[in-house]
Amino acid sequence: xxxxxxxxxxxxxxxxxxxxxxxxxxxxxxxxxxxxxxxxxxxxxxxxxxxxxxxxxxxxxxxxxxxxxxxxxxxxxxxxxxxxxxxxxxxxxxxxxxxxxxxxxxxxxxxxxxxxxxxxxxxxxxxxxxxxxxxxxxxxxxxxxxxxxxxxxxxxxxxxxxxxxxxxxxxxxxxxxxxxxxxxxxxxxxxxxxxxxxxxxxxxxxxxxxxxxxxxxxxxxxxxxxxxxx
Amino acid sequence: xxxxxxxxxxxxxxxxxxxxxxxxxxxxxxxxxxxxxxxxxxxxxxxxxxxxxxxxxxxxxxxxxxxxxxxxxxxxxxxxxxxxxxxxxxxxxxxxxxxxxxxxxxxxxxxxxxxxxxxxxxxxxxxxxxxxxxxxxxxxxxxxxxxxxxxxxxxxxxxxxxxxxxxxxxxxxxxxxxxxxxxxxxxxxxxxxxxxxxxxx
Numbered sequence: 001x002x003x004x005x006x007x008x009x010x011x012x013x014x015x016x017x018x019x020x021x022x023x024x025x026x027x028x029x030x031x032x033x034x035x036x037x038x039x040x041x042x043x044x045x046x047x048x049x050x051x052x053x054x055x056x057x058x059x060x061x062x063x064x065x066x067x068x069x070x071x072x073x074x075x076x077x078x079x080x081x082x083x084x085x086x087x088x089x090x091x092x093x094x095x096x097x098x099x100x101x102x103x104x105x106x107x108x109x110x111x112x113x114x115x116x117x118x119x120x121x122x123x124x125x126x127x128x129x130x131x132x133x134x135x136x137x138x139x140x141x142x143x144x145x146x147x148x149x150x151x152x153x154x155x156x157x158x159x160x161x162x163x164x165x166x167x168x169x170x171x172x173x174x175x176x177x178x179x180x181x182x183x184x185x186x187x188x189x190x191x192x193x194x195x196x197x198x199x200x201x202x203x204x205x206x207x208x209x210x211x212x213x214x215x216x217x218x219x220x221x222x223x224x225x226x227x228x229x230x
Numbered sequence: 231x232x233x234x235x236x237x238x239x240x241x242x243x244x245x246x247x248x249x250x251x252x253x254x255x256x257x258x259x260x261x262x263x264x265x266x267x268x269x270x271x272x273x274x275x276x277x278x279x280x281x282x283x284x285x286x287x288x289x290x291x292x293x294x295x296x297x298x299x300x301x302x303x304x305x306x307x308x309x310x311x312x313x314x315x316x317x318x319x320x321x322x323x324x325x326x327x328x329x330x331x332x333x334x335x336x337x338x339x340x341x342x343x344x345x346x347x348x349x350x351x352x353x354x355x356x357x358x359x360x361x362x363x364x365x366x367x368x369x370x371x372x373x374x375x376x377x378x379x380x381x382x383x384x385x386x387x388x389x390x391x392x393x394x395x396x397x398x399x400x401x402x403x404x405x406x407x408x409x410x411x412x413x414x415x416x417x418x419x420x421x422x423x424x425x426x427x428x429x430x431x
Contacts, residue, residue, distance in 0.1 A: 053426055054425075055422060055425060055426055075428065078425075078426070078427075078428035079428055082426075082427070083426035083427075085419075085422075085423060085426075087419075090416060090419030090420055090422070090423050091423040091426075091427075093374065093377060093420055093423060093424060094344050094345075094373070094377060095238055095344055095376075095377055095380070096238055096343070096344075099238070099343055099344050099345050102345045103345075103427075103429065104427060104429075106348070106366070106429075107428075112345060112346065112349055115345070116345070133238075133239075133240045137380065137384065151427070152426075152427060155428075
């Protein structure tokens with residue numbers, strides 16, 4: 001598994017009335033295969049997750065993945081760390097299913113025929129092979145999320161950061177996506193409101209008001225979270 | 231209009247097999263000729279040529295009609311205005327050229343995968359690497375522009391439905407302001423997604 005280190009990483013945002021701290025200086029070392037980030041809306045858990053892929057850069061402190069500094073070596077880090085968003089629509093940037101996966105493979109497969117074959121193999125692996133030529137607009141929510149995951153997993157990264165990937169899905173699709181996520185060989189950093197999913201992880205981290213307030217075995221962290229909700 | 235424009239339909243027709251570069255050049259030439267030699271005859275000839283190309287590309291008629299249905303409203307308004315201001319001959323020239331060129335672009339996107347388009351633009355811009363141009367990035371921008379057409383139309387439809395649900399369908403502010411905000415937000419989200427996927431790194 002990869003070693004994800006947050007070293008006093010602090011995130012701030014500029015507003016019309018000055019600077020606001022989104023995430024207080026946080027130090028964490030994440031090495032477990034499945035890690036859940038839980039917490040209320042606006043608690044800072046997505047910001048913490050985005051630090052790992054370089055989508056957010058720390059105002060101070062460092063984020064290091066396998067020895068690579070996310071701010072200075074962002075390109076190398078993004079080749080190792082994939083990111084899946086809550087709403088897959090924004091993530092699907094090509095018109096058809098196979099073209100979207102092909103986009104991820106342009107760097108590793110310069111030849112178009114070779115790339116198309118590789119993209120079809122990726123789609124087959126995730127049960128989307130029959131949809132290859134369909135417009136991404138015509139897919140259901142569950143199919144879009146699976147495609148978004150297939151797109152980021154096509155390059156075989158070491159880590160997958162998934163920001164509430166099941167929030168917009170019905171029960172059947174939630175199960176399908178969750179089963180896929182928990183069957184991957186990749187290290188998983190999962191931001192979720194689904195406490196059942198959090199319980200399936202090896203470690204859970206609770207973020208509240210921009211600070212890590214509990215960290216450890218999922219059962220204990222989830223109980224701590226539940227106890228704090230009025 | 232979002233049914234066809236920007237969406238590739240796989241096939242094996244002559245137009246599908248034709249290199250994307252040749253199609254792009256042909257489209258550019260036809261567009262320039264239509265504008266330089268503008269007349270009712272030119273527009274009618276363009277429409278006939280495009281109709282033939284749509285038939286050759288085996289574009290599904292039902293989809294084509296759905297595409298035209300969206301176009302019809304805008305073109306009716308433009309036609310009425312042109313007839314009123316400049317007469318029917320000018321209306322045929324302008325509207326015929328507009329419809330013809332939109333359908334010509336549709337032939338290109340229906341018969342050419344974005345992946346192929348990316349390769350073609352990347353190859354064509356290869357020599358410009360020496361002066362600092364990144365062909366991959368330009369090709370990606372080109373593809374995103376094509377992809378942006380159906381996406382923007384979809385956002386407009388959603389915004390209109392949201393306004394209707396609140397009884398504000400006749401209020402231009404309730405349509406235009408959220409439409410602009412949603413389009414910009416979508417563009418930002420797309421940029422963020424590309425960044426997350428390492429595209430353009």
